[in-house]
Amino acid sequence: MKLYEAKPGYTGTISSIDGDTRFLSRITSIGLTEGCKIEIMQNEKNQPVLLLGRDSLIAVNRKDCERIEVK
Amino acid sequence: MKKTIALLGQPNSGKSTLFNGLTGSHQHVGNWPGKTVEKKEGSFTYENEEYAIVDLPGTYSLSANSDEEIITRDYIADGKADLVCILADASQLERSLFMLSDFIGLNVPAVLILNLMDVAEKLGKKIDAKAIENRLGIPVIPFVAADKSYYPKLLETLKKALTEKKLISADMFETYYANETEIPFYAIKELLTDCETDFRSSSWLTIKCIENDKNILNYCKSQLTKENYAALNSLVSNIRRGNLHTGNCKFAMIHDLLKSAVNSSGLKPTLSKFDRIATSRIWGKPLAIGIMLLAFIVSMILAMPLMGIGSAIPALLCEPLYNLLSGIGVPAIITSFVSQLVPNILSFAFSMCSFVMAVTFIFSAMEEIGYMARMAFVFDSLMSKLGLQGKSICAFLMGFGCTIGGAAGTRIIDNWGQRILAIALVWSVPCAATWAVMPTLAQIFFGDSTILVLIAILLFMFIMMAITAKVFGNKLAPKETRVGMIMELPPYHKPKWGHIIRTTLSKGLDIFWRAIKVITVVSVVFWLLSYTNTGNVEDSIIYKVGIFIEPFTKLFGLSWQTFMAFVASAISKEAVLGVLSALYTGSGDVFTATFGTVGTASLSEILPQVISKPEALAFIFACTFNMPCLVALASTHRESHSLKWTVRIALYYTVMALLLSCIVYHIGLVVF
Numbered sequence: 229m230k231l232y233e234a235k236p237g238y239t240g241t242i243s244s245i246d247g248d249t250r251f252l253s254r255i256t257s258i259g260l261t262e263g264c265k266i267e268i269m270q271n272e273k274n275q276p277v278l279l280l281g282r283d284s285l286i287a288v289n290r291k292d293c294e295r296i297e298v299k
Numbered sequence: 300m301k302k303t304i305a306l307l308g309q310p311n312s313g314k315s316t317l318f319n320g321l322t323g324s325h326q327h328v329g330n331w332p333g334k335t336v337e338k339k340e341g342s343f344t345y346e347n348e349e350y351a352i353v354d355l356p357g358t359y360s361l362s363a364n365s366d367e368e369i370i371t372r373d374y375i376a377d378g379k380a381d382l383v384c385i386l387a388d389a390s391q392l393e394r395s396l397f398m399l400s401d402f403i404g405l406n407v408p409a410v411l412i413l414n415l416m417d418v419a420e421k422l423g424k425k426i427d428a429k430a431i432e433n434r435l436g437i438p439v440i441p442f443v444a445a446d447k448s449y450y451p452k453l454l455e456t457l458k459k460a461l462t463e464k465k466l467i468s469a470d471m472f473e474t475y476y477a478n479e480t481e482i483p484f485y486a487i488k489e490l491l492t493d494c495e496t497d498f499r500s501s502s503w504l505t506i507k508c509i510e511n512d513k514n515i516l517n518y519c520k521s522q523l524t525k526e527n528y529a530a531l532n533s534l535v536s537n538i539r540r541g542n543l544h545t546g547n548c549k550f551a552m553i554h555d556l557l558k559s560a561v562n563s564s565g566l567k568p569t570l571s572k573f574d575r576i577a578t579s580r581i582w583g584k585p586l587a588i589g590i591m592l593l594a595f596i597v598s599m600i601l602a603m604p605l606m607g608i609g610s611a612i613p614a615l616l617c618e619p620l621y622n623l624l625s626g627i628g629v630p631a632i633i634t635s636f637v638s639q640l641v642p643n644i645l646s647f648a649f650s651m652c653s654f655v656m657a658v659t660f661i662f663s664a665m666e667e668i669g670y671m672a673r674m675a676f677v678f679d680s681l682m683s684k685l686g687l688q689g690k691s692i693c694a695f696l697m698g699f700g701c702t703i704g705g706a707a708g709t710r711i712i713d714n715w716g717q718r719i720l721a722i723a724l725v726w727s728v729p730c731a732a733t734w735a736v737m738p739t740l741a742q743i744f745f746g747d748s749t750i751l752v753l754i755a756i757l758l759f760m761f762i763m764m765a766i767t768a769k770v771f772g773n774k775l776a777p778k779e780t781r782v783g784m785i786m787e788l789p790p791y792h793k794p795k796w797g798h799i800i801r802t803t804l805s806k807g808l809d810i811f812w813r814a815i816k817v818i819t820v821v822s823v824v825f826w827l828l829s830y831t832n833t834g835n836v837e838d839s840i841i842y843k844v845g846i847f848i849e850p851f852t853k854l855f856g857l858s859w860q861t862f863m864a865f866v867a868s869a870i871s872k873e874a875v876l877g878v879l880s881a882l883y884t885g886s887g888d889v890f891t892a893t894f895g896t897v898g899t900a901s902l903s904e905i906l907p908q909v910i911s912k913p914e915a916l917a918f919i920f921a922c923t924f925n926m927p928c929l930v931a932l933a934s935t936h937r938e939s940h941s942l943k944w945t946v947r948i949a950l951y952y953t954v955m956a957l958l959l960s961c962i963v964y965h966i967g968l969v970v971f
Binding site: 245246249250251252253254255256257258259261262263264269270272273274275276278280281282283284285286287288289290291292 | 789
């Protein structure tokens with residue numbers, strides 16, 4: 229499922245990330261890569277999704293969450 | 300020659316804290332040539348030797364997707380620094396070592412600084428710096444940038460590192476890329492052996508080619524034969540999403556590096572109760588505004604004593620100074636000049652810098668604590684419509700108090716272009732002085748309808764901001780560089796008050812001198828223009844100029860008197876009433892009216908007789924949206940360190956205010 233569809237409390241791994249070089253570079257450098265374990269902390273409409281990955285609280289804006297698959 | 304040390308690190312790794320800690324006041328802030336990116340340089344002396352230090356723009360990696368990244372990358376990869384200090388946030392070590400992993404492969408001496416060790420310890424993380432050092436082959440220092448006691452050890456390490464010139468042992472890291480089946484690492488590397496420079500190894504170039512880095516590919520193109528470049532191109536174009544693969548390698552490398560060096564108590568970060576509210580869709584914004592309001596009140600309380608001193612200066616100094624000077628037989632013109640000018644300049648500078656210091660203090664504390672990132676989070680979607688980061692909301696809210704404070708508050712925005720844009724927008728927000736003066740004026744002309752005028756001003760503020768964002772937005776925050784929010788929210792931690800106070804004082808002192816300089820120049824000009832030896836305003840240059848341009852200002856609905864008051868409103872909003880009173884009632888002189896305070900009691904009787912309602916409304920709007928005040932101009936220059944942009948913004952507001960005046964005047968003619 230897409231990252232923005234995941235409910236708070238959901239734990240899983242990132243299965244795929246898509247997008248242009250710029251986006252891939254940005255999302256990788258914040259620590260989110262394929263196979264990275266994540267936990268959704270908060271997901272409310274009109275707000276970035278808040279998740280826990282690599283020991284950090286990371287906010288990812290909703291539009292970009294469409295390019296990230298989790299399972 | 301002076302050795303140069305460069306600071307490299309992701310945003311929030313504490314780079315600027317370290318920079319300030321090392322350089323103190325020995326710093327120079329400017330722009331990278333031809334780029335809208337801030338350049339921070341400084342120096343420090345250790346054991347009688349001076350070192351230059353460069354704070355590179357905060358970026359998340361060494362790719363080439365933005366001006367910041369290109370500047371940072373080129374600076375490092377061209378070997379311009381003798382030593383690179385790579386900063387990592389020890390409390391989120393795995394994630395923040397990404398910069399280090401991206402650096403590996405560059406043959407530049409480096410030191411790894413594990414900052415925020417105190418926070419890491421609080422979170423139950425034990426980090427064995429020695430183990431990391433042994434594995435990497437470069438010095439690794441546990442550090443707390445806001446704590447002075449950590450600096451001697453750091454300085455000693457830096458000095459040693461500059462002579463030993465240790466490089467990261469890159470060889471052992473190659474295997475990670477070689478083992479990744481999706482990327483033909485060695486095939487590409489073989490092609491690139493001729494492209495190596497003193498600082499860029501072929502492995503590093505290979506990784507950048509895999510990541511489809513256009514700058515590096517172009518560089519390789521210039522170095523390779525046609526056949527070899529074609530071979531490289533075909534290898535690279537077969538790789539899909541290269542960044543993800545190299546990213547995996549980098550994090551695998553970091554993981555192994557930290558495996559035996561970090562002992563975590565297993566305490567998992569969670570959303571605290573406070574954080575749930577702070578980031579909530581419903582409660583996040585009210586909480587943020589509440590906290591800002593509180594911050595505002597605290598700022599005011601902190602600023603009050605200094606402001607009090609400031610406003611008391613003219614009363615205390617003017618007369619004694621006058622008596623003293625005239626007593627010792629100084630010519631009247633100089634006596635009048637000095638006794639009026641000096642106290643007023645001091646008073647102005649004092650009051651202005653007090654609020655800036657208070658705002659700097661509060662904002663630094665909020666940033667240190669980690670709350671600012673939450674604010675950025677809840678206001679992201681709203682502020683991104685203006686092309687800004689969420690946390691710029693703080694600057695606007697402060698702008699209601701004082702534009703100078705608002706401009707100083709934009710310091711929290713880490714992108715230079717966005718910061719200028721935010722300052723330009725803060726100018727649209729009517730400050731407390733405006734909110735005090737305009738109702739008084741409106742009351743005189745519109746009586747019970749005053750509230751409508753104020754609502755119109757407030758509504759127009761949003762329109763003005765939208766227009767300003769349109770006018771400057773494309774240049775300062777180009778659409779293609781606007782990226783959605785992807786950032787980490789740092790764990791909360793106790794602020795280091797000593798560090799915050801040092802920052803505040805140096806900032807306050809700086810703005811104080813700057814304010815004095817600007818106010819002095821403008822006051823002298825204004826004083827000369829309004830000086831008369833008869834005391835009659837009609838003998839002053841200002842009067843003659845005013846009369847001369849009146850046919851022109853009439854177009855905007857301004858008489859020469861209101862036009863002069865409009866000009867004064869760019870110096871300070873408080874001046875408006877004083878100047879009107881001086882010009883229409885002939886009481887007091889224009890200069891004291893602008894820079895000091897004079898009684899304005901009789902205004903309510905005289906003004907309605909000489910100014911029509913459309914003119915009054917036009918005048919109110921023109922003054923409100925005119926340049927906020929002189930010191931706002933000075934602090935805009937201080938924050939942007941760009942004369943060009945400061946002048947542009949000032950001209951824009953002057954033109955807009957006159958235009959607005961014209962429009963409102965003509966609408967007024969129809970309505971009233």
